[in-house]
Amino acid sequence: MTAFAPANQNMRQEREASRSGGIQLRVSFVIPAHNEETMLGALLESLEALSRPEGVEIEEIIVADAESTDDTREIAERAGCRVVNASRGAASVARNAGAAEATGNVLAFVDADCLLPSDWLFQVAHAFRDDQVVAMSTPMAAPAPDASWVSRGWFRLTSASTTAETAEWLPSFNFAVRTDSFRRWGGFDATLVTCEDVEISHRLKQSGQLRFGAGQSVEHCGASESLWEFMRREAWRSRGALSLLKRYWKDPRELLSTLIPVLISLCLFGTALLCITWLAFGWPGGMAGRSAVIVTAVSGPFLLLLLALRQRVAFSHLPSAILLLTCYCLARTSGCFLSVSRVQRR
Secondary structure, three states: OOOOOOOOHHHHHHHHHHHHOOOOEEEEEEEEEEOOOOOOHHHHHHHHHOOOOOEEEEEEEEEEEEOOOOOOHHHHHHHOOEEOOOOOOOHHHHHHHHHOOOOEEEOOOOOOOOEEOHHHHHHHHHHHOOOOOEEEOOOOOOOOOOOOOHHHHHHHHHHHHHHEEOOOOOOOEEEEEHHHHHHHHOOOOOOOOOOOHHHHHHHOOOOOOOEOOOOOEEEEOOOOOOOOHHHHHHHHHHHHHHHHHOOOOOOOOHHHHHHHHHHHHHHHHHHHHHHHHHHHHHOOHHHHHHHHHHHHHHHHHHHHHHHHHHHHOOOHHHHHHHHHHHHHHHHHHHHHHOOOOOOOOO
C-alpha cells in the first residue's frame, strides 16, 4: 500500500463550507493508463459532457501514465489533462500515483475503457450528501444486443448484486471516494495483482458506508467475448482472491467466494472420475457405493443451479448461466494452482 500524507486542513475546511452553501465537492478524476490511445479520447469526451450539479466542480483530470509507448500522453495533454508518471505494474500503482498528486476532496478513479453517463456527477453528489458514505460506484451498463452470449450471460449473472443501494464492495473501474478517507487508509494495495477494489472496500467500510449510484450505468468496454477468454480472465483473477482469503479468512463472504468454486469443481471432477470408473469397471455394487455415486453426480449440478437461481436468472437463460458458472468455477480453481497471465484488451 502507498503511504499517503493525512488530508490537509483545507480539505476539512471545504467539508465545513459545504454545509453553508459553498463548493461541496471538488472532484479530481484519476485515470490509470498504459497504451490507451484507442480508448482514452472517448472517455475524456464523456467527462467533458458530464452535467455539473450545483456545489460540484471538476477540480482536475489526472492521467497517470504507466510508461505508455503509444500516443496516450499526447492525447491527454492535448485535452488539457494533467499527466503524471507512474511505474508499470498493476493498475493500482498508477491510481495511487495519480491520487498522490490530486488536490480535490473527492477522488474519482475511472478506467480508460469506460464511458461515464451524463448524470454521473449527480450520482456522486447524491451519495456524498450523506456524511456516512465514504465511497460510491455506479453499476456496469448492460452489453449491447450484438455482444457475445458470454458477455451478455455474465452480465445477467452479476447484475443482481449491484441492485442494492448499500454495497459490500465497489468495483474500481468507476470509483469515487472521499480523499481524506482514501489517504487515511493508505490507498489501493498495489501488491495485489487483482481484487484490489474488494480489498480497499474492506478497509473503507471501517470508516463508513459504500453505495451504488441509482442513475444511469457506466459503459465498460473490454468484456470477455469468448468462453476461453472468460476462463483465462477468471483464472487470472483467482490470484487476488487467494490473497484476500489469507487476509480476511474470518469474513464468511471471502471464505465462501473462494471455497464454493473449489467445492463445485471437486464435485464435477469426482463425477467425471466416477463415470470413467463406471465405464471401465461397471456400476459399483452395494447400496453405499451407488448412493455415493448418485450424491457426487448430483451435488455439482445442484449447487450450480442454486447459484444461478440466487442471481435471479430467468428460466430460459438457465442453461447458458449454468455453463458459464461451470467454467467460472473450473477457472477459479485452476487459477489457484496455475500461473495465468493477464488477458490483454483487444
